[in-house]
Amino acid sequence: MCMLTREFYNRDTVTVARELLGKRLIRNVDGDRLVCRITETEAYVASIDKACHAYGYRRTPRTEIMFSRPGTAYIYLIYGMYCCLNLVTEPEGEPCAVLIRGLEPIEGLERMVHSRYGCAPDDMTAYQRRQLLNGPGKVCKALSLTREQNGLDLLGDKLYLTQGDTPENIKTGKRIGIDYAEEAADFPWRFYL
């Protein structure tokens, strides 16, 4: 399958967030190849979005990576113990990104389950199976992504995206966990299958 180009990311963030659904996310780590299908995303836009870490082009050590070129991974720590994976979008200097909120496993299930639950796939409960990749912190845990991977080039070999399927029934809604963001809390910038 063909790797997504930098031009794919170098576009309107909300459009990229919607089009990311159905794409494949590939993570190569310690000789293991993990492949997932993207099922849930959220767009964060610097210029008008109070929920965006770089709202108003606020430049701090944490947001610095968002100012770099499109097709870069932005990974930050949240609530002291979880990481969230974002894909930087729009031209360099526009600090926008798409949060990866949910995935479906395709390849490398054994390692992902071990990273999440410390057990083998056969030992998962039905509940655990449903909870494997349905949240941004879970995604990073399963894919062994931490702040050490912040700034990774998405056109490299450690973490990249490829074409996938073209999903039907794309749903849209308000983003999760940003009640503080005033009018931006109601922007319909969450996309899921």
Added chain:
DNA sequence: CTTCAGATGCTCT
């Protein structure tokens, strides 16, 4: 199924 508390540390004021 639901709610609820607690974990835990970085980030910015």
Added chain:
DNA sequence: GAGCATCTGAAGA
């Protein structure tokens, strides 16, 4: 010092 783009386990219905 306050708050955070979250998750889990326990308890109740």
